Amino acid sequence: MPADHTAALDVERAHMAASRAALHAMREHAEAMYAIGAKIAGDPFSAETLGVALARRVAELADDPRTPLFFGRLDLDGAPEPGGESLTGRYHIGRRHVTDQLGEPLVLDWRAPVSRAFYQASVRDPQGVRTRRRFGFAGGDLTSFEDERLGQGEEFGTASRILIEEIERPRVGPMRDIVATIQPEQDELVRADLDTSICVQGAPGTGKTAVGLHRAAYLLYLHRERLRRTGVLILGPNQAFLSYISAVLPALGELEVRQSTLEGLIGRVPVSSADPVETEIVKHDSRMATVLHRALWSRLGRAESPIQVSDGAYRWRIDPGVLTRLVDDTRREKPAYLLGRERVRARVVGLLQRQAETRSGESPGEPWQRRMGKAKPVVEFLDACWPAMTPQSLVFELLSDPAALTRAAEGILTEAECRALLWPKPSRTVRSARWSSADLVLLDEAAGLLERETSLHHVIIDEAQDLSPMQCRAVARRTTHGSITLLGDLAQGTAPWAATDWVDSLRHLGKPDASVVPLTTGFRVPEAVVALANQLLPALAVNVPPAVSLRSEGSLVIRQADDLAAEVIAELDATRSLPGSVGVIAAHRHLDAVRAALAAAGEEPAELDTPTSSRVTVLPATLAKGLEYDHVIVVEPADIVDAEPRGLHRLYVVLTRAVTRLTVLHTRTLPEALTLATQG
Numbered sequence: 001m002p003a004d005h006t007a008a009l010d011v012e013r014a015h016m017a018a019s020r021a022a023l024h025a026m027r028e029h030a031e032a033m034y035a036i037g038a039k040i041a042g043d044p045f046s047a048e049t050l051g052v053a054l055a056r057r058v059a060e061l062a063d064d065p066r067t068p069l070f071f072g073r074l075d076l077d078g079a080p081e082p083g084g085e086s087l088t089g090r091y092h093i094g095r096r097h098v099t100d101q102l103g104e105p106l107v108l109d110w111r112a113p114v115s116r117a118f119y120q121a122s123v124r125d126p127q128g129v130r131t132r133r134r135f136g137f138a139g140g141d142l143t144s145f146e147d148e149r150l151g152q153g154e155e156f157g158t159a160s161r162i163l164i165e166e167i168e169r170p171r172v173g174p175m176r177d178i179v180a181t182i183q184p185e186q187d188e189l190v191r192a193d194l195d196t197s198i199c200v201q202g203a204p205g206t207g208k209t210a211v212g213l214h215r216a217a218y219l220l221y222l223h224r225e226r227l228r229r230t231g232v233l234i235l236g237p238n239q240a241f242l243s244y245i246s247a248v249l250p251a252l253g254e255l256e257v258r259q260s261t262l263e264g265l266i267g268r269v270p271v272s273s274a275d276p277v278e279t280e281i282v283k284h285d286s287r288m289a290t291v292l293h294r295a296l297w298s299r300l301g302r303a304e305s306p307i308q309v310s311d312g313a314y315r316w317r318i319d320p321g322v323l324t325r326l327v328d329d330t331r332r333e334k335p336a337y338l339l340g341r342e343r344v345r346a347r348v349v350g351l352l353q354r355q356a357e358t359r360s361g362e363s364p365g366e367p368w369q370r371r372m373g374k375a376k377p378v379v380e381f382l383d384a385c386w387p388a389m390t391p392q393s394l395v396f397e398l399l400s401d402p403a404a405l406t407r408a409a410e411g412i413l414t415e416a417e418c419r420a421l422l423w424p425k426p427s428r429t430v431r432s433a434r435w436s437s438a439d440l441v442l443l444d445e446a447a448g449l450l451e452r453e454t455s456l457h458h459v460i461i462d463e464a465q466d467l468s469p470m471q472c473r474a475v476a477r478r479t480t481h482g483s484i485t486l487l488g489d490l491a492q493g494t495a496p497w498a499a500t501d502w503v504d505s506l507r508h509l510g511k512p513d514a515s516v517v518p519l520t521t522g523f524r525v526p527e528a529v530v531a532l533a534n535q536l537l538p539a540l541a542v543n544v545p546p547a548v549s550l551r552s553e554g555s556l557v558i559r560q561a562d563d564l565a566a567e568v569i570a571e572l573d574a575t576r577s578l579p580g581s582v583g584v585i586a587a588h589r590h591l592d593a594v595r596a597a598l599a600a601a602g603e604e605p606a607e608l609d610t611p612t613s614s615r616v617t618v619l620p621a622t623l624a625k626g627l628e629y630d631h632v633i634v635v636e637p638a639d640i641v642d643a644e645p646r647g648l649h650r651l652y653v654v655l656t657r658a659v660t661r662l663t664v665l666h667t668r669t670l671p672e673a674l675t676l677a678t679q680g
């Protein structure tokens with residue numbers, strides 16, 4: 001390193017030390033506030049609220065010695081601020097604001113408006129940036145830097161050595177944040193307005209998950225109070241994936257974002273049975289929404305007899321014609337079902353009240369109204385003409401009563417589809433029903449008809465290509481007044497109902513106008529593997545742009561084996577001296593044999609979502625989505641393809657988990673698409 005470079009780095013290190021000391025002081029100050037918070041708050045409720053806020057502040061100010069406090073610097077030369085003013089001076093950009101005792105900024109949060117230029121400025125549009133400096137680091141220490149003098153036409157783009165080093169870094173443990181190296185096209189998505197819904201179609205490893213997580217952090221920074229009340233939610237495909245991404249937001253100082261699977265979000269009953277796939281397909285079809293709607297609303301009836309009710313002093317009467325009109329009028333207002341029932345009850349009481357007023361000249365009080373609302377004749381009328389329902393009772397009836405299902409599904413489902421829906425041996429009562437995971441979407445749809453969901457402000461949905469129409473509707477019900485970020489790759493759709501076009505998903509999600517933005521630069525998969533994966537694309541029958549890889553390093557080996565287990569062990573031995581994680585991915589039927597071979601060879605592989613120090617993880621192909629390993633060993637691809645109807649898509653997912661080295665081991669003939677790809 002040249003001497004002037006070394007000297008400059010020393011200055012930066014000193015700034016880092018000063019920033020760390022200042023952060024420490026900020027935290028001590030917050031801790032002191034926390035200690036006296038209870039005393040200064042006037043009442044227990046404010047003490048509690050203040051205590052929670054201060055405790056959060058203390059936690060947010062934690063310093064992680066393994067990461068540097070800043071990773072970039074901007075020298076500004078009259079940059080126009082969003083407000084129109086010009087900014088000059090020097091700003092270090094990091095994971096959070098750090099200020100000195102006088103409140104002067106030592107580090108600017110990466111989400112602050114000024115920091116945008118760090119990600120977006122270019123020679124063509126310098127945004128007032130004279131020099132952009134990026135730092136290389138090891139642990140929390142600065143090791144190098146790289147300057148781009150934009151004013152002098154100097155710009156590295158994806159050739160930045162520091163970016164390359166970052167993406168070539170061996171992967172260990174859970175996912176990391178990418179805040180130091182967010183690319184301009186990713187930054188556009190991260191910083192999109194809160195009210196804008198977007199759909200990101202991105203090839204494997206293009207940073208969709210990373211973009212989603214950073215977008216959550218960005219939105220929370222900009223709209224902290226609003227979002228604290230109404231929430232940001234991240235939806236992922238399974239627990240293994242959620243645990244893989246769980247460290248990213250805390251590393252960015254965001255500790256309170258809810259991350260869930262869709263089942264976790266909508267599950268209102270335990271899942272204790274499984275459906276055959278043809279049944280699941282019908283249950284996830286959007287036509288079920290119409291069937292449920294019809295089944296529910298067809299329960300409204302005409303009043304056959306009058307309500308005759310006594311309040312102890314007098315008897316009142318409402319004629320059937322009036323009651324039927326009341327039901328019809330309320331229905332026309334399109335309320336949620338249970339709200340409608342209560343409206344009818346209130347209107348009946350209103351009619352009784354008017355009769356009482358006419359007779360006595362006085363209005364009966366609230367206790368009288370409540371009593372009349374619960375009077376037996378009123379309840380009997382409601383139960384006959386607008387019966388109370390629960391999600392479970394509605395779905396139970398449809399799945400157990402052929403006549404009820406036929407009535408509700410006529411002209412919507414075929415006879416075969418109805419047969420697929422009906423339980424072969426229905427439980428005797430709703431309470432003893434054994435629900436499947438596909439039933440959860442039906443129950444949620446039913447619940448949405450009965451009562452409106454409260455809307456979240458923003459939902460980020462990862463691996464969204466696998467959402468069924470009914471699952472999309474479940475999300476839509478929770479974002480009626482909010483926005484969504486949809487992240488996915490049509491080529492990776494493995495569910496039987498996987499989307500083949502984003503237009504339909506967006507329609508079911510209630511955001512038909514969201515724009516679909518492609519991401520095509522891959523940061524994970526090496527060139528050789530991307531080339532192989534791209535050649536599978538025609539066989540996947542989806543229209544997506546192929547990926548380009550930023551990683552030229554990396555290897556691909558496809559090897560015929562006699563003994564798969566022995567080959568896996570040999571391959572593991574070959575990777576022993578290399579840094580980074582290893583994922584052995586196979587169809588379910590091979591897992592026991594692979595695990596036994598590993599045990600015999602003295603390897604103790606990690607289980608998914610249990611953090612261990614083991615470098616090797618053995619996992620089924622069905623859980624590989626969204627994950628990555630430096631070295632991936634794929635066992636018997638033909639069995640992965642054969643295991644499910646969209647097995648080739650599954651294979652595409654599995655092949656694209658590799659960061660550095662992909663080894664495919666097979667005894668059977670390779671799937672045809674892969675053979676063509678290797679020849680091509």
Ligand SMILES: Nc1ncnc2c1ncn2[C@@H]1O[C@H](COP(=O)(O)OP(=O)(O)OP(=O)(O)O)[C@@H](O)[C@H]1O
Pocket residue numbers: 166167176177178181182183186202203204205206207208209210211489492523524625626627628656
């Ligand atoms: N700008 C970036 N700088 C450095 N690393 C990045 C960048 N963008 C993405 N990465 C890294 O690339 C890898 C893939 O990112 P990510 O998992 O977000 O991709 P994805 O599009 O969600 O992939 P998949 O479709 O396979 O789920 C991760 O290790 C991520 O940290």
